[in-house]
Amino acid sequence: MTYQNIICGEAVQTLKTFEAESVDLVVTDLPYLYNYRDRDGRSIANDTNPDAVLSVFPELYRVLEQDSYCVLFCGWNAIAQFSAAWEAAGFRVGGHIIFAKPYTSKAKHVGYCHESAWVLTKGRPASRTNPLNDVQEWHYTGNKNHPTEKSIQVIAPLIRSFSKRGDVVLDPFLGSGTSVVAAALNGRNAIGIELDARYFRHAEQRLAGVMRYLAAKQKRSNVLEVAA
Numbered sequence: 001m002t003y004q005n006i007i008c009g010e011a012v013q014t015l016k017t018f019e020a021e022s023v024d025l026v027v028t029d030l031p032y033l034y035n036y037r038d039r040d041g042r043s044i045a046n047d048t049n050p051d052a053v054l055s056v057f058p059e060l061y062r063v064l065e066q067d068s069y070c071v072l073f074c075g076w077n078a079i080a081q082f083s084a085a086w087e088a089a090g091f092r093v094g095g096h097i098i099f100a101k102p103y104t105s106k107a108k109h110v111g112y113c114h115e116s117a118w119v120l121t122k123g124r125p126a127s128r129t130n131p132l133n134d135v136q137e138w139h140y141t142g143n144k145n146h147p148t149e150k151s152i153q154v155i156a157p158l159i160r161s162f163s164k165r166g167d168v169v170l171d172p173f174l175g176s177g178t179s180v181v182a183a184a185l186n187g188r189n190a191i192g193i194e195l196d197a198r199y200f201r202h203a204e205q206r207l208a209g210v211m212r213y214l215a216a217k218q219k220r221s222n223v224l225e226v227a228a
Contacts, residue, residue: 004180004207006192008200011172012052014193015059023063023191024167025071027158027179029150030056032075033082042147045195050081056172057089063170067123069094069162073150074118086120095119099138099154114138117158132161145202146176156182163188177203181210 007014031047046052060070070091074082083093097117104111115138139153155178159169165187171179174192176199183190184207194200 004184004190004192004211006174006177006180006194006200006203006207008195008197009193010052010195011056011193012059015056015063015172018059018063020062021065022168023068023170024065025069025159025163025169025188026060026064026171027071027155027162027169028171028173029073029148029175030082030173033078034075036147038143038147040147044147050078054081054085057085057091060170060172061089061091061122064122067125068121069125070120070122071097071117071158071162072120074116076116082118086118091120091122093118094121094125095134097132097134097136097158099136101138101140103140119162128161132157146199149176150178152178152182152185155179156186159183159186159188174203175199177206180207184210184214 031044031049031053033047033050033053035043035048037043064070070086095118097119099115099117101113101115104113106112136154136157139151141149141151143149159179159182163169167188169179169183169188169190170192171190172193174180174194177192177194180190180192180203192203194203
């Protein structure tokens with residue numbers, strides 16, 4: 001059984017307690033620094049606070065293993081700030097993934113019909129044997145549990161592509177818990193950090209349900225092996 005650990009706290013200060021090179025993959029959906037509000041008026045913590053968000057990159061670089069990946073969702077609105085911060089920390093861009101939406105979420109100068117994830121590298125990871133295509137299908141969650149909730153169908157392929165079973169996956173902006181759930185379902189260990197106590201509690205409950213499911217599945221498998 002893999003281990004999953006969810007921490008309620010601020011990302012940078014929590015990461016400072018981690019050992020260097022103790023994480024195999026980062027997958028995260030940071031605040032886009034866009035002052036986002038959904039149709040219900042919900043907002044994202046620190047979405048107007050660049051210092052709190054961009055200061056995470058040096059710590060992510062420190063805790064990541066050498067020759068590994070950091071995959072992060074990031075909008076175009078503040079891309080200059082984000083790219084300057086991750087480059088200063090030591091990351092380099094290894095790829096860019098587009099998730100094509102079947103709908104327009106907003107329209108201004110253009111219609112917004114996609115989400116973006118940047119594949120950052122620490123060191124020189126080996127080329128993937130079967131690399132993930134850089135255009136992926138988007139799966140909409142309805143954002144019931146979080147204003148920008150990502151689906152397991154979106155996150156799981158990233159985890160499978162950029163890590164192996166038994167690796168440690170980190171999400172320092174956990175939100176509703178999708179990344180740790182996807183990690184658990186794919187045989188990875190995971191650590192999630194979430195500042196907002198509401199989303200932290202939801203992620204805890206969600207993960208607990210998944211761990212019960214996996215434990216029951218393993219028990220059934222053990223029974224079948226004994227019977228065989």
